[in-house]
Amino acid sequence: MFTEESLRKYPILIKVFMGLPADVFWEMIAKMEVRYPEYRRERLRKKKKERERAIGGGRKPDLSLVIRVALVLTCLRLHIPQIAVACMYQDATQSDVSRDLRRLLPLLKEVLPCPAIWEMVEEGQELTEEEVLAVEQLSDGRVLIDATEQQIYRPGKDNEERKKYFSGKKKQFTLKTQFATDGEHHIEGISVGAPGATSDIKLSDELATVGRLPDGCEAQADKGYQGLDERVSLVTVQNLETGEQEEMPRLIVKTPFKKPKGGELSEEQKACNRAISQVRVRVEHCIGWVKNWAIIATRLRCAHSIYTEVMQVVCGLVNAQTQRWQATRKAKSQATS
Template sequence: MRYQSTTGLAADQIEELVVRIWQIVQCRGKQPWPLTVGLYRAVVITLVYVRQNLNQAAVGDLFGLSQPTVSRIYRGILPLIGEALCLHIPDLKDAIRGRLVLVDGTDVPTGNRAGHEVNYSGKRRRAGLNIQIAADTDGDLLGISAPMRGSMHDRKAFDECGWEDRLSDTPTIADPAYPGTHAITPRKKPKGGELSTNDKSNNKTISSIRSAVERCIAHVKNWKILATGYRGRLAELPTIIRIIAALEFYRLGW
């Protein structure tokens, strides 16, 4: 198996993760996944599921298991992955210290659901949750915010998730969707006018630097459960986002 592309983690990272989960389970004396499936296999199945966002029947076909068995594995193993990797999520203040921070928002599509119209984004023309991503100039992840309503503009989400205050003393670059914040953003063309040569040059420089956060978002969304349509219970999605954040930080070696 090509572990890095299929599961998101290198083979040695999976082995270390399995050891940590085994230690947690041994302390509790209860195995929360089917007894017929070994721990290593159960962890790989769960990683493939969240990395590729296949339906559970398809994952079952790949591993010679039934859909209910895949569901039990996923529900038993994913919380254990979150526990095993929780210390890999750095405090945002520590992660951004001494860095130029790049910020952008993205959505986690959920499909249109009855009673959740506030998650519908007119801009993206689909329902989802808005998350803010912080990256450094190399495109490495520094933080993923708590999810906000999908209908919320990036500027408001930046404030509501608490990042505007937490990043207030940190040099930050963002796109034009963050007006009125302390972040450096490209200058907009004045109505009926043109940008000066200096403004055009500055905008080009800002856009060049900002491309790193877009690469970071692309790496985060390689965990396709956050990219191609979340199908599970909406109440569980914020927890899943935190676990995916832990997996991505672990993948990066935090």
């Protein structure tokens, strides 16, 4: 069984069972140990109305923070029964895994470069400044949009409710998540989990995706987002050559051409589709990396109430590794130049 000492002695265990390099794990632990005392007090204050004991009372955790975090990350990476995860670590129990999966996810979000959560927007609701992506967040001025689905167990006993979650594409009950990345493999935003029967373009509308994008950026999406460009509002600008006022879209949206029924695409349209695919594949890379964590790649067994939080933490883990290898590559290129 693994202990903190064995994790320090054999760093490969961290990579194999938690899915991240050992140095990233220990940097994360150092940040969490500093933040944890205040985080625990804040969490207990929020539950004060539900508690009969004073804050600070009650049983303290038996396990060190290192092992508790390792339990959570192993559960996310392998998605095996919690009792099996507990058996991998000394003195851990299934209850420890279950409790800390909920207790430590918010703390993990604080120390990881997690993407923003895009909530559903009511009709006529105005977005706040914090809900809109800033141009500075986009390393190359692009936003790449795509959605992915994850299988879930058949929900409830109500047929009407089940229909909302049945994906015609996957032929399964699923939850759908929309991703928004830049052109450099950084996940900038994800949606809350939506019923799998929701189409990509409808989910985009419910999230007010176009409204969340900054002026002047270029958005690219697949054929499931046909018509997204029609949601872009116009802005009035002055033509520098003629001095006249002109209306133009506040951002550019590109989606591939669909082959017409009974017809063929022109060579120019095919070339345009290839150019879009060469850039848009980067959001597919990000989704693929996220699915290296089995809790996202396999049928979801945890409560739907923490699904979005789990997805956000896994995206944060992917972002942390992306930033790491990009920094390493940049340092190597500077050393050789």
